Amino acid sequence: MPELPDVEGFRKVLDSCARNRRIEHVDVYDAGVLHDVGEQRFRCELEGRRFTRPERHGKWLLAPTGGPTVMLHFGMTGQLLCCRPEDERHAHDRVAFTVGRDRQLRYRDQRKLKGLWLADEAGVARTLDAQGPDAAAVGREDFEPLLRRRRGAVKSALTDQSVIAGIGNLLADEILWRTRLHPSRRADRLTDGELARLHRDMHSVLRSSMRADRIPPRDSWLTGHRDDPDGTCPRCGTSLEHGRTSGRSTVWCPHCQPKQQS
Numbered sequence: 032m033p034e035l036p037d038v039e040g041f042r043k044v045l046d047s048c049a050r051n052r053r054i055e056h057v058d059v060y061d062a063g064v065l066h067d068v069g070e071q072r073f074r075c076e077l078e079g080r081r082f083t084r085p086e087r088h089g090k091w092l093l094a095p096t097g098g099p100t101v102m103l104h105f106g107m108t109g110q111l112l113c114c115r116p117e118d119e120r121h122a123h124d125r126v127a128f129t130v131g132r133d134r135q136l137r138y139r140d141q142r143k144l145k146g147l148w149l150a151d152e153a154g155v156a157r158t159l160d161a162q163g164p165d166a167a168a169v170g171r172e173d174f175e176p177l178l179r180r181r182r183g184a185v186k187s188a189l190t191d192q193s194v195i196a197g198i199g200n201l202l203a204d205e206i207l208w209r210t211r212l213h214p215s216r217r218a219d220r221l222t223d224g225e226l227a228r229l230h231r232d233m234h235s236v237l238r239s240s241m242r243a244d245r246i247p248p249r250d251s252w253l254t255g256h257r258d259d260p261d262g263t264c265p266r267c268g269t270s271l272e273h274g275r276t277s278g279r280s281t282v283w284c285p286h287c288q289p290k291q292q293s
Contacts, residue, residue, distance in 0.1 A: 033105040035166055035197030035237060038090050040244025041103070041111040045085040045094055045136065048113035052130035053081050054096070061125040064138065064146030073149055077101070082130065088165050089196025091158065099149045102158060106144030112137045166197040167237045171230045178218045178226060185221065185229075186214035187277040198233075201246045201254055204282050206233045208253040208264075213288045214276045257282040 033041070057074040059065065065073055080096040087093070092111070094101040103111065108123075116135045120127075126147060128136040138147060150158065164173060177195060181188040188194050189203040198206070207214050209232035212225060221229070240246050248255040253271075256262040262271040264284035272285050 032107050032199050032201070033090065033109060034199035034202050034246065035087075035089060036202075036240035036243065037245050038087050038092050038105065038197070039167075039241045041092055041105070042085050042087045043244065044111050044113050045082065045092065048134055049082045049094075049128065049130040049136045050084060051081055052134065054078055054128055054130055055132075056129040058127040058129070059125075060120070060127070061143070064125040064140060064143055066146055066148045068149040073147075076149060077128070082128075088159055089162055089192060090199070091162070091196075093155065099151055100155050102148040102150050102155065103138065104145035104148075106140065106142060106146070108142045109138065109140040109145060112139060162192055162196040163194045164196065166195045166233065167241065169195060171227065174230045174233075175223075175226045178221065178229070181218040183218060184215045184276050185212055185218040186279070186281060188218040189233075190279065197237075200279050200281075201257075202236060202240070204257065205246065205253050206236050208266075208284060208288060209236060211287050213290045214281050214283055215290060253282065253284070 054077050057077050059070045059073060062070045076099050077096060080098055083095045083097055085092060085094050090104060092103040094103065114135045114137050115133060116129050121139055123139050123141045124137050125140055126138040130136055140146070163177065178188055181194065186203050186207060189198050189206065190200065206229065210225070210228045212229065246254055251265050253265065256265055256271065263269060264271060264287060267284065267286050269284050269286040271282050274281050
């Protein structure tokens with residue numbers, strides 16, 4: 032699933048491929064990925080405009096045009112690619128923006144769980160107002176009160192986009208493994224020291240992941256072993272455990288992340 036680092040990578044694709052280029056043509060191959068806007072209005076509102084500087088908030092990518100903003104959410108399988116107009120169309124290409132004469136920005140998505148919205152300034156604000164602060168930008172002074180107000184599991188708090196925007200399943204497991212916190216620990220019962228470590232490790236994981244434009248499956252990371260048939264902790268060698276936290280598949284090390292009374 033695309034999480035904050037992946038979306039930051041898509042922001043870079045949009046910036047390098049289409050920024051300040053005229054949108055010559057919009058092809059909608061599958062209107063099922065358009066939300067709250069029809070195909071004809073989507074095309075008419077955008078053709079002839081130019082994409083300006085793209086922005087990201089959590090898992091949302093914002094593509095302003097000087098008029099309406101295209102808001103993209105990638106769901107489980109969405110991608111943004113820079114192609115040439117003559118490149119063969121992929122079976123899962125849903126929308127294509129021809130920008131200038133030689134480039135085409137394509138939204139590709141197999142499962143179509145999210146998609147594209149067209150929003151004015153007020154619409155963008157309404158969407159982002161429902162989100163928590165961006166995980167890569169939130170400071171410790173704001174982070175700690177957000178977690179202290181949550182009575183449920185710390186993993187559930189980290190992955191709740193209304194609390195902190197941008198963290199999904201893989202990032203949450205990696206961050207909690209770094210911090211040595213069991214995913215089911217009560218967020219409101221973490222100590223000051225644990226919250227400080229959680230904030231520090233969250234930013235460390237995000238910085239490394241954003242440089243790679245993805246969550247890297249490194250051998251020294253939990254994410255490098257979570258899908259191994261007999262995965263072991265890269266820190267202590269203990270067999271990893273698998274379960275569910277608030278309905279989400281979860282991986283942790285029982286030695287490094289002992290379950291405590293909470």
